[in-house]
Amino acid sequence: MPQTKAQSPEQRIHTLRDEIAHHEYLYYVDDAPVLTDAQYDALMNELKALEAEHPDLITPDSPTQRVGGKPKEGFIKTPHSRPMLSLDNAYNEAELRAWDQRLRDALPSTETVRYVCELKLDGLSLALHYAPGPKGSAHLERGITRGDGTIGEDVTSNVRTIRSVPLSIDAAKLAAAGLPLTFEVRGEVVLPEAAFLKLNQERETQGLAPAANPRNAAAGTIRTLEPNIVAQRRLDMYAYFLLRDGETLLPQQSTTLEALRTAGFRVNKYARAVDDIDAVLKFIHDAEPLRDTLGYEIDGVVIKADSIAQQRRLGFTGKAPRWAIAYKFAARAGITQLLGVAFQTGRTGKITPVAELQPVSIGGTTVTRATLHNPDEIARLGVRIGDFVSVERGGDVIPKIVEVVEDKAHPRGSEAIVFPTNCPRCKTALVREEGEVDLRCVNVSCPARLEEELRHFASRGVMNIEGLGEALIAQLLGHTLAEQEQTASHAIDSTTTVSPDEPTEAETPTRDALVHSIADIYDLTKAQLLTLERIGEKSADSLLAQIERSKSAPLNRVLLGLGIRHVGERTAQTLADEFGSLDTLIAATEAPAEGADDPLTRINDVGPKVAEAIRDFFSNKTNLALIERLRKAGLTFTSERRERGTTFAGLTFVLTGTLPTLTREVAKEKIEAAGGKVSGSVSKKTSYVLAGEEAGSKLDKANSLGVPVLDEAAFLALLKDGITT
DSSP states (O other): OOOSSOOOHHHHHHHHHHHHHHHHIIIIISSOOOSOHHHHHHHHHHHHHHHHHOGGGOOTTSGGGSSOOOOBTBOOEEEOSSOOOOOOEEOSHHHHHHHHHHHHHTSOTTOOOOEEEEEEESSEEEEEEEEEOGGGOEEEEEEEEOTTSSEEEBOHHHHTTOTTSOSEEOHHHHHHHTOOSSEEEEEEEEOOHHHHHHHHHHHHHTTOOOOSOHHHHHHHHHTOSOHHHHHHHTOEEEEEEEEETTEEOSSBHHHHHHHHHHHTOOOOTTOEEESSHHHHHHHHHHHGGGGGTSSSOEEEEEEEESBHHHHHHHOBOSSSBTTEEEEEOOOOEEEEEEEEEEEEEOTTSBEEEEEEEEEEEETTEEEEEEEOOSHHHHHHHTOOBTOEEEEEEETTTEEEEEEEEOBTTBOOOOBOOOOOSBOTTTOOBOBOOTTOOOOBOOOTTOHHHHHHHHHHHHSTTTTOOTTOOHHHHHHHTTOOHHHHHHHHHOOOOTTOOOOSSSOOGGGSOOSOOSOSSGGGGGGOOHHHHTTSTTOOHHHHHHHHHHHHHHTTSOHHHHHHHTTOTTOOHHHHHHHHHHHSBHHHHHHHTSOOOTTSOOTTTTSTTOOHHHHHHHHHHHTOHHHHHHHHHHHHHTOOOBOOOOOOOSTTTTOEEEEESBOSSOOHHHHHHHHHHTTOEEESSOOTTOOEEEEOBTOOHHHHHHHHHTOOEEOHHHHHHHHHHSSOO
16 A cells, blocks of 8 residues: 555554554445455555564554464353343234234333334344543453353453454544443354355365354354464354443434444444334335345344333343344245154153154255154154155244145155153153153153253253263263264164164163262262363363352252253242242242142242142152252352242232332332232232323223222332221
């Protein structure tokens, strides 16, 4: 690039950095390059040469420093400024309109609601933190994966290789975008289809199995410990969210997107602000045909209330914002042949039939297996081995068989699918409980159940024992790596009979198992681990440290890890909050006296079926023995108990309108803390309706049914004295 006047090395370095940053923005963000690759390389080579001559002038935000050294000790766990939550889903117009109605009912009727529609990118979420840099700029301080939504991993060294992520933002751009020096950007990292195809070509050349899909490949790439490899993969990032100190920065989502674009981030060009739900549906209709033309994977449209003030008033449920929803496109389908069926035993003992399919590409993913759910589903489909079937990726993730295809080109199969009468692994007779469709293995010591229990217990959302993955668990249970590979490559064809009586050779352990229950994890020694294949001193030390760290996981994670049927993440948290200790919960599982309140079913999220499952679990002597071993190992069995009052015991409230001083969340917390329940709809069983300004149809229904209506003052008086005024 010609110079108009002589420059010092420092001045020339600054000039080159500005020019390269500008051209990287044009190429990677705007998709509008003006330089050839050779011209760009000439600028970069000149900068590298000058920095080599003057190493004291190298700065972290230089374009030459995108690829740095790998993390010394892997990735550090880092908490998010506020949780990165998932979204609720809608699959059709009716569900989307129902969400729109709920949202508008929750706001004053005088308010209009505008929406912002964004393509739902099929990648992984990332949080970028920026901090003050030189000369009024902001520089990339760290990048954090979503993780479990509360704690992610610091992958800054890899994020720096993503060309659409600015390493620094100068003062002029910050001012134009209205951004402070310290802020957080959230977005979606994707692997473009071209890069995905190139990756799989390289893997096939190396004799490796191809990556399953772009999303999984992107997730694996961002956690690779070699930044040079990450740089070669050509990840991309689209920004959609701005925060400062955990709070939304700008007053509208639409202005947020524009500010991000102005600051130099890549923002998806198809995002649009619309006036109502009809316009949202029009956007969805126009967006779905784009999915095969974009060059990256999308699986739907995300709809958000544009007003941040409205977002704050609408708040969140346990797992998702009320002000946003993901509309999922119809699943992609393909036709292939059913070659055979394998039967798998899950951690709760459920036997799942898994269809082995002739490989078929559906939406860019090669599908070889699909769930058949249970015997009733097999009967409903009328499917036989050898049939040609239509397969969908449900929600574009889980493959399932939809129907049998029968025509001249697709003749019917002849072999019936025979469901086993005994567990495929431990040979225990299977049981089908009254009112259920699933067959179950009731042997709590079944090796197949134990394998799944260990995976669940060690998973990120439970005890988070990093390093205790599928391959290591199999070795702990007595399988060699060779046997694992044999099992993974085993395919059942149309001539194979799946026997309910005899395990395959690969299922039979050929060495002593080190683990026979989840409690055995805490008795593992370094000497034992070193007897396993591909486990060295450093890996053994790291795993033992992770196991020790897991002992501090809170009570709700321990409850979740126990694998109690019907007790998921939310219910486990509720039980921990309500009872405060595992011992108190166990005591509460004793059957209540006739006519007495059930201490379990009085809790939100715990109905009769869940209560029965909890009682069954804690009445089992084997489970109680397991709990005692976990206690001795030092796991956390207590939590800060959320005390419940009795003022509102047995009462059900419905909230509507805007209260003078209380938000809905605060009012709900007060009701539940006093022993009451909150419902979303008014019925004859409703005890009170708490109504504020701009109350809607719920107030009308309360009046028509004769349900007592309270204003905020009467509600607070009732809370204090147990009487209305």
